[in-house]
Amino acid sequence: MNAKQRLLHRQQTISSRLCVGLDTELSKLPSSLQGNSHPIVSFNGSIIESTSMYASAYKINTAFYEQYGESGWVDMKKTIGMIPNEVFTIADAKRADIGNTSSAYSRAIFDDLNCDAITVNPYMGYDSLAPFLEREDRMVIVLALTSNPGSTDFQRLISNGKPLYQHVIETVLSWKASASIGFVIGATHPDELAMIRTYAPDEVLLIPGIGAQGGDIDAIMQANANGPVMINVSRAIQYAGDAADFGEKASEAAKYYKDQIGYYS
């Protein structure tokens, strides 16, 4: 199975399109873990145990681990190692650089961390993504229209009658790729999502921005038109509880979001 097939197989097995974000910060951990010698790994282990029955994927944002230097990198690798094999893993790294440098990033994410997918930034064009696109058993998820306010600064600039993010999607789809392809579309843009599904009906979309960022699940699921999708929720699941029962609260939140998202019809 290629990466897209593995993802869809996992989604089918548990009837879930939920992706759980693991954006773990020391300052947000429940006080019951504050004395722990490896609090991030302990916390993530509990979150994974409490939510994996509802998670089609986990998304690990590399920034939250890199901020702690080499020990953060160790925690990130241990976290990924605790995720059950059948659950899809995404390194939300937003990388891209010139060719020989992106090759190094692809080794970092796909080999050292062993993730199924990576998020990448399209600004530098084809050769900056080629080392990722060559990996036939992995998924490359390209930023298109992101969930944040700054997505209006450049992503919506119109060139030849089309916004930049549409150029990105259409151009990336025209490239030769062994990897599976996906795109990031923020949950804060349901109207644009509906348009995107007219020219990219079968592409995997990773949709962040539900929960803390305020995206509307119903509007998004309607606009998505049954295309393959992962709906990411990070803080609203990870930090659903701040007492000793944080795992239970995370589990309830994950089930809530899985049900709200619903399944393909």
Add this chain to the structure above:
Amino acid sequence: MNAKQRLLHRQQTISSRLCVGLDTELSKLPSSLQGNSHPIVSFNGSIIESTSMYASAYKINTAFYEQYGESGWVDMKKTIGMIPNEVFTIADAKRADIGNTSSAYSRAIFDDLNCDAITVNPYMGYDSLAPFLEREDRMVIVLALTSNPGSTDFQRLISNGKPLYQHVIETVLSWKASASIGFVIGATHPDELAMIRTYAPDEVLLIPGIGAQGGDIDAIMQANANGPVMINVSRAIQYAGDAADFGEKASEAAKYYKDQIGYYS
């Protein structure tokens, strides 16, 4: 002194606009270091010792260290620690993410690694760069027109009569920033550089693409019109020699490029 002043002070002290890239890969190390227990740190230490008299700055590309996981992160931090305080340091990380995530990256690069500057990717817009821009003692170097072939895919798309990279430069310069600002312009685009200097005459430019990538120094220095600039050379200095005298060869190469680049007139 703010970061721009520190850079220009260093340049003035040694009459050099050379930036030496430290993109170290195990497979490219001289055989004399192969039995060393920390070959990357040993190699970088020798390169720094051999070139710092000619280097206004060092640029560390994070990818080359991340590919070795947590031990690579340790090597990167040790490398930065070996650079003399008066030499400017750039983490060529090409990061950017939504606000709370970019805050974590800014802690990773500015606090954990303690670099003077970071390269960032503008695709996600203002709030993705704000956590970097808030740091008054640092420099934020924004990708504009990169040196690689893929720079034609999106960076040159015309919107309202201007290429995307010009929108990036003008928009970034309109933002509130405590940090010093710089832009990446590849050495492979001298004509565009001359144009950029008409609307950004005093901005710091980081210019990679000399040496292995084939940019023409004379054409670039002429187009630059005496604006503040760092000319980066990585592989052509680091790997100038592959025998036991690699440090000496690197030193000769650094002096050669410093002289070729020349100084402000």
